Amino acid sequence: MDNYSQSNLIIAGVGGQGNIAASEVIAMTAIKSGLNVRIAETHGMAQRGGAVHSMVRYGKKVFSPLIPEGDCDFIISLEYIEGLRWLHYLKKGGMSIVSTEKRLPYTVSAGFSEYPENPEKIYKKYGSAIFINALELARDAGTERCANIVMIGAFSVFESFPEEDWLISIKERFRGKFMDINQKAFFLGKKAALTEVKQK
Amino acid sequence: MVKVGSQKGLGLFSGNEAIAAGAFEANVSLGTGYPGTPATEILENLVLYPGVYAEWCPNEKVAVEVALGASFAGYRALSTMKHVGLNVASDPFVTAVYTGVNGGLVIVSADDPGMHSSQNEQDNRHYARLSYAPMFEPSDPQEAYLMIKEAFEVSERFDIPVLFRTTTRVAHSRQNMSIEGLRKDREPLFVRSAEKYVMVPSNARKRKKDLLIRVRRIKEYSESTDFNFIELNSHEVGIVTSGPAYLYIKECFPEASVLKIGFSYPLPEKLIRKLAQEVELLLVVEELDSIMETEIKSLGINCYGKEFFPADGELTPGIVADGIIKAMTSLKQKSYAIGWTSSERVEKIPERPPVLCAGCGHRNLFYVLKKMRAIVTGDIGCYTLAVNPPLSAMDTCVCMGASIGEAHGFEKVQPEESKKKVVAVIGDSTFVHSGITGLVNAVYNNGKSTIIILDNRTTAMTGHQDHPGTGVTLKGEKTVELDFEKLAKAIGVKYIAVVDPYNMKETEKALREAIEFDGVSLVIVRRPCVLIEKKKKPPYYIDEEKCTGCWVCLRLGCPAISKKGDKAEIESYMCTGCGACEFLCRFDAIHLVKEKTDG
Numbered sequence: 001m002d003n004y005s006q007s008n009l010i011i012a013g014v015g016g017q018g019n020i021a022a023s024e025v026i027a028m029t030a031i032k033s034g035l036n037v038r039i040a041e042t043h044g045m046a047q048r049g050g051a052v053h054s055m056v057r058y059g060k061k062v063f064s065p066l067i068p069e070g071d072c073d074f075i076i077s078l079e080y081i082e083g084l085r086w087l088h089y090l091k092k093g094g095m096s097i098v099s100t101e102k103r104l105p106y107t108v109s110a111g112f113s114e115y116p117e118n119p120e121k122i123y124k125k126y127g128s129a130i131f132i133n134a135l136e137l138a139r140d141a142g143t144e145r146c147a148n149i150v151m152i153g154a155f156s157v158f159e160s161f162p163e164e165d166w167l168i169s170i171k172e173r174f175r176g177k178f179m180d181i182n183q184k185a186f187f188l189g190k191k192a193a194l195t196e197v198k199q200k
Numbered sequence: 201m202v203k204v205g206s207q208k209g210l211g212l213f214s215g216n217e218a219i220a221a222g223a224f225e226a227n228v229s230l231g232t233g234y235p236g237t238p239a240t241e242i243l244e245n246l247v248l249y250p251g252v253y254a255e256w257c258p259n260e261k262v263a264v265e266v267a268l269g270a271s272f273a274g275y276r277a278l279s280t281m282k283h284v285g286l287n288v289a290s291d292p293f294v295t296a297v298y299t300g301v302n303g304g305l306v307i308v309s310a311d312d313p314g315m316h317s318s319q320n321e322q323d324n325r326h327y328a329r330l331s332y333a334p335m336f337e338p339s340d341p342q343e344a345y346l347m348i349k350e351a352f353e354v355s356e357r358f359d360i361p362v363l364f365r366t367t368t369r370v371a372h373s374r375q376n377m378s379i380e381g382l383r384k385d386r387e388p389l390f391v392r393s394a395e396k397y398v399m400v401p402s403n404a405r406k407r408k409k410d411l412l413i414r415v416r417r418i419k420e421y422s423e424s425t426d427f428n429f430i431e432l433n434s435h436e437v438g439i440v441t442s443g444p445a446y447l448y449i450k451e452c453f454p455e456a457s458v459l460k461i462g463f464s465y466p467l468p469e470k471l472i473r474k475l476a477q478e479v480e481l482l483l484v485v486e487e488l489d490s491i492m493e494t495e496i497k498s499l500g501i502n503c504y505g506k507e508f509f510p511a512d513g514e515l516t517p518g519i520v521a522d523g524i525i526k527a528m529t530s531l532k533q534k535s536y537a538i539g540w541t542s543s544e545r546v547e548k549i550p551e552r553p554p555v556l557c558a559g560c561g562h563r564n565l566f567y568v569l570k571k572m573r574a575i576v577t578g579d580i581g582c583y584t585l586a587v588n589p590p591l592s593a594m595d596t597c598v599c600m601g602a603s604i605g606e607a608h609g610f611e612k613v614q615p616e617e618s619k620k621k622v623v624a625v626i627g628d629s630t631f632v633h634s635g636i637t638g639l640v641n642a643v644y645n646n647g648k649s650t651i652i653i654l655d656n657r658t659t660a661m662t663g664h665q666d667h668p669g670t671g672v673t674l675k676g677e678k679t680v681e682l683d684f685e686k687l688a689k690a691i692g693v694k695y696i697a698v699v700d701p702y703n704m705k706e707t708e709k710a711l712r713e714a715i716e717f718d719g720v721s722l723v724i725v726r727r728p729c730v731l732i733e734k735k736k737k738p739p740y741y742i743d744e745e746k747c748t749g750c751w752v753c754l755r756l757g758c759p760a761i762s763k764k765g766d767k768a769e770i771e772s773y774m775c776t777g778c779g780a781c782e783f784l785c786r787f788d789a790i791h792l793v794k795e796k797t798d799g
């Protein structure tokens with residue numbers, strides 16, 4: 001990891017999807033590779049089902065917890081369209097890793113606005129993108145609540161951290177609880193991402 | 201909620217966790233506060249440390265008073281609150297700067313530039329100026345950890361309460377760092393001194409003179425502390441900055457010379473002059489108000505700031521970079537470039553505002569209020585979300601507790617003939633915080649307003665903290681539960697009803713009675729927050745055959761219900777089985793899932 005410069009990622013989702021936990025697991029794994037990390041999180045009002053995001057940065061030296069617009073390497077979207085809000089942050093060659101889980105915002109279910117018809121196309125306009133059926137994989141693992149871990153598993157494919165470190169971080173973050181389910185979720189996500197990549 | 205980090209030694213600390221860790225090491229004996237984003241987790245973490253006593257107080261004023269008492273007794277004390285909390289606590293706080301301390305006293309004011317979760321974005325650096333209290337401003341968790349320890353030293357050394365100002369970006373960002381985890385013992389000692397602690401005018405006059413002397417000495421400290429430092433690089437431009445803005449500058453313009461202000465009141469005049477002499481152009485990059493810029497200008501030093509940087513909202517690396525580039529081009533005719541370029545935003549993404557949770561009892565109450573077309577003076581908490589469509593059932597929201605006074609004011613000026621129904625809606629935690637005196641006022645002044653306490657048995661908005669009405673302390677111990685009914689009775693309220701909002705019929709009936717009542721009336725709408733309720737009910741489903749697509753159920757604004765073609769649909773994993781939609785449906789199209797499998 002000697003020449004590791006810096007990775008910047010945005011995790012976007014809906015309040016209650018485990019956004020903060022996901023960013024912490026990623027950060028804890030980066031620390032294990034001897035990197036410095038900074039996270040910026042959303043708390044408070046927005047957590048009640050609103051759009052939330054966190055920014056995670058790691059590298060040899062990191063100053064700001066906020067990612068400059070245009071300097072983001074990865075967008076991890078825990079919901080189908082939430083990542084769209086942050087695409088303008090993506091740098092050239094950046095990538096989106098998107099859960100296809102749809103959560104209709106109130107503005108849509110009440111008919112004030114429309115859910116974008118083809119999010120895939122928009123993501124791909126800004127960089128490369130893969131799509132993961134995280135909700136279904138999470139159900140396979142044991143509970144819908146671990147969809148965030150499925151997405152971490154998918155992300156792990158694109159980062160060179162040792163698999164063991166990922167698993168330890170998950171264990172530490174959830175204090176050993178639901179370890180079987182989370183571990184399963186991680187591997188299902190990883191497998192799904194690998195399959196996606198191979199198809200390309 | 202208490203998170204990983206401090207307790208597990210994993211090394212990933214939020215600013216709030218770092219402050220708790222530092223306060224523990226600084227030998228804090230007592231911590232107080234009232235929840236408020238972004239300050240809440242400091243106390244929730246501090247209470248976990250051995251040898252520290254910590255408590256939630258009903259409001260910030262009480263919190264500062266309790267901490268002040270501990271300080272007078274000779275022990276170190278920490279009081280934590282969000283920025284607007286300091287308004288509430290400002291009365292004891294400002295005079296405590298006169299008395300000074302015995303044990304070190306630090307007050308954390310967590311500001312919220314950008315209003316991520318607040319009703320205003322006041323810049324509490326002004327409070328340092330108003331009160332003469334010295335102020336620390338960390339840029340990140342690591343610095344917060346080191347600074348909080350120093351803040352207690354400064355408090356005792358200069359006999360003064362210290363303001364510790366964080367912002368959302370410090371409180372709620374995380375970084376890897378290590379802590380010592382050690383705590384040294386101190387010998388507390390209370391010495392009686394009415395001259396110092398009893399602020400009658402004759403004593404206060406002496407203490408004010410003494411305060412000015414203390415501030416002069418603190419100014420010398422400001423010149424020499426390691427938290428104020430110059431990083432001399434390019435002579436072309438020098439930047440005075442504080443808080444997270446420092447990190448953005450390091451990120452965008454590592455070549456700039458910087459005076460980083462960590463101890464921000466009183467400002468280090470000599471350091472400022474020194475940097476000004478070294479550079480051709482002096483910029484001030486500060487979040488929110490023009491405070492340092494104005495003070496630097498008043499020293500007769502030429503500098504630029506708010507022409508290039510906004511006075512509202514949160515600064516970001518992008519905004520800081522833009523401002524510096526603009527300043528350099530217009531003042532030095534130099535063009536600069538930064539290492540990244542952003543693309544166009546994606547347009548037309550539907551907004552996703554926060555909503556009341558599926559099954560939240562608040563929703564039912566507001567649905568009824570909307571139906572009754574009442575004017576609703578509102579308050580602050582989760583229930584403020586009822587301002588959004590489709591409920592659109594709140595007409596005012598200013599500060600905690602204001603709803604009751606506002607309703608009374610409405611009522612007193614409206615002519616009898618054209619009187620509108622005015623109802624105050626206030627949460628249980630907010631009622632204890634600052635609604636009680638409003639209620640006393642309404643009763644005392646022969647008011648006739650109707651007051652609704654939305655009693656969800658917790659402080660939900662800030663993450664479910666207990667309060668005097670829940671009967672549990674911050675330590676998780678059982679305690680006396682404040683009885684709202686008895687309290688109201690003692691205050692002299694003559695109409696008191698308690699209803700369950702899941703029973704919308706009863707709720708409406710009680711409200712109609714309350715509004716008709718000739719005198720102050722109180723309706724306690726009681727239903728524990730769905731997020732803390734352990735007993736889960738089975739979800740509902742919509743019978744497609746019977747659903748006519750009338751959309752009445754959608755008027756609830758429940759996130760579990762949506763349109764699916766020309767029928768409504770319930771997302772079963774979100775539905776908590778509250779039954780509000782079933783009650784509203786006139787076509788008997790909504791049923792419990794259980795029945796579906798039975799039939």
Ligand SMILES: Cc1ncc(C[n+]2csc(CCOP(=O)(O)OP(=O)(O)O)c2C)c(N)n1
Pocket residue numbers: 234235236237260282284285286288319580581582583600626627628629630631654656658659660661662
């Ligand atoms: C002076 C002040 N302190 C703290 C806050 C933060 N805050 C906003 S609402 C709220 C309490 C909400 O609890 P409650 O009234 O019980 O309503 P709920 O969210 O449970 O519906 C708090 C602590 C604030 N806005 N102002």
